[in-house]
Amino acid sequence: MSTPRTSASLPPTGRPADDLFREMSDRQSGDINWRAARTFSLVYPTGRDDIDDVLARANHDVVFGNALNPLRFPSIGSMERDVVEMTGSLLSAPSTGGGVFTSGGTESIVMSVLSAREKFRARGGVGGRVVTPISAHPAFAKAAHLLGLEHVTTPLDDDFRANVDAWQQALRDDTVLTMGSAYSYPHGVVDPIANMAAIAREREIPFHTDACIGGFVLPFLEELGVEIPGWDFRVPGVTQISADLHKYGYSTKGASVVTYRDRSDLRAQIFSYHDWPGGMYRTPGVAGARAASPIAAAWAVMNYLGxxxxxxxxxxxxxxxxxxxxxxxxxxxxxxxxxxxxxxxxxxxxxxxxxxxxxxxxxxxxxxxxxxxxxxxxxxxxxxxxxxxxxxxxxxxxxxxxxxxxxxxxxxxxx
Ligand SMILES: Cc1ncc(COP(=O)(O)O)c(C=O)c1O
CATH class of the missing domain: 3.90.1150.10 (Aspartate Aminotransferase, domain 1)
Incomplete structure (x- = not known):
């Protein structure tokens, strides 16, 4: 039975741990019972105890780590690099490329749009729009909102993939970034990315493949002989890709990677600040201090499964x-x-x-x-x-x- 919510205040004295865990368990009884396999999103369990054990151990072993400073936590930094490089190789990223570990698909997308906006501004661009098919995840609308850009959506074809003609008409010189999904969340289809990315390339517009869902499915389907339309860095116009480990990479939450074809685009999303009396400050994503657990879990599950x-x-x-x-x-x-x-x-x-x-x-x-x-x-x-x-x-x-x-x-x- 879930406990009714009241306004909480810090208890005057501490409570026994057993008491707390009993209450936590009680509260969890009101959550969806995802372990019964009756829920079709939010969590992506394999149903295998051996994998769940690896994830739990990895989370536990670094629970107090902070990924903010890889010089102080080189173990976390090296696992992060491994995860980013393993992901890049699955996406067929060229050796000129690079990526960053983020907290999830939304952060990967926000950082990708930030990188594109910085590039657009460096060329003297003002204003700017992000053009997406209407099926794009709301993370693109959120990125546009956060970064002061206009978000323009375009319709789908009868097969629920982007209508390329309508999408192309929305591309203008002030388009900061455009994208296609592999897969789209609403309908589970792959947009005509090869066609779209070729057009974007001709217009010199960065093209993001949102493979938050497909990034850890499509490479393996291809290996099983399924014919997959182009979506990754083998498609010449694709400049950046998001792929979530905490979905079909089977890691626990807080794990995604954004990868760029060109390392200079990656640099555009990195924030450095040198004027602080507290010392040099440099972060690749939105967060400052970062949990080490999602990195360790992603590294462990990727290596465990191979x-x-x-x-x-x-x-x-x-x-x-x-x-x-x-x-x-x-x-x-x-x-x-x-x-x-x-x-x-x-x-x-x-x-x-x-x-x-x-x-x-x-x-x-x-x-x-x-x-x-x-x-x-x-x-x-x-x-x-x-x-x-x-x-x-x-x-x-x-x-x-x-x-x-x-x-x-x-x-x-x-x-
Ligand atoms: C296609 C796609 N992109 C991006 C996201 C955002 O990912 P997250 O919820 O990890 O921020 C999702 C989430 O379901 C998604 O399905």
Whole structure:
């Protein structure tokens, strides 16, 4: 049972640790039960105890470390470098490139937009806009907001990928940065990145591939022989890529990497300050002091799994996704949106209110995302969902036959 929230004040005297952990556990009983594999975003568990143990140990071993100063914590600095370089090699980054570890996809994107804005300003640019397909993650809108830029969105095609003609029309000389998703969060599709990046390159506009979801899926799908449209640094116009370790890299939260084709673009996001009596201050991202745990966890899980471990997990994930997709497509009245090639499915209904279907699923303890235009349900599938496919499809089928009388939910709080 969760404890009602009251205005908290520091207890006059300390409380026993057992008491605290009991209360923490009590409070957690009100959280989503992600361990039961009924939640389809926010956490991406493999369902493997050996991996969870490695993550817990890595977090624990450096719990008091501070990644702010790699001269004082060279162990953290070296693990951070390893993670950035291992990620760069998965993205086919050239030797002229470089990257930075960040706290998550949003920070990777904000730093990428900052780098592009600095470049734009160095050329004498004033104002500036960030142009994205409407399916781009809100982190681009947030980056534009934080950095004093205009955010312009462009429509999608019928297959939910960027409409290249409309997108191209929005590019102007004051475009600071543009992008494509691999995969897009709402529909799980990959934008026509090769085409878009070629156009951006001709216009000398930085092009960001948002591979926060796909960065640790697409390279391994390709290794399994799946045909993948161009998305990484092998596409000439792609200048920067975000890839999240705390999603399909299977690390614990607080782990992403932003990588640049050209190291000078990386330098543009680094902040240095020399006038402080406290000494020289230099940070590559938004934070000052930084937890060491996400770096150690990412380093540990990447090395524990290795390439073969990720390929096996992605193979398993692909099989699970295909079972979900086939089951959803077989339910009369449901339609999968676009042609997803990864672990993300979005679907809608022809004749019933899909949000009313979602409400029944909510009542049965499932947690799916809600999407719009068209209204639909969205699932980010993780390896541990392998054990719930049949239960989910039974509940979904019953929910379509007997949806809630009126839908009470439409705008879900998505990631
Ligand atoms: C495609 C995409 N980009 C960026 C982000 C932002 O990542 P984070 O929530 O780690 O900041 C997400 C989050 O789901 C995403 O799906």
């Amino acid at each position: 390439r073969a471990g990720y390929v096996a997990l992605v193979d398993d994930l692909r099989a699970t996704t295909q079972r979900f997709a086939a089951g959803i497509a077989a339910i009369e009245g449901l339609r999968i949106l676009g042609a997803p090639i990864g672990p993300l499915l979005a679907f809608t209904a022809n004749d019933v209110d899909i949000n009313a279907v979602g409400d029944v699923l909510d009542d049965r303890g499932w947690g799916l995302g809600r999407i719009h235009a068209p209204e639909g349900l969205q699932m980010m599938i993780a390896p541990h969902h392998r054990s719930v496919v049949d239960d989910f499809l039974t509940d979904l089928s019953e929910a379509v036959e007997n949806p809630a009388p009126t839908s009470r939910t439409s705008r879900g709080y998505n990631t």
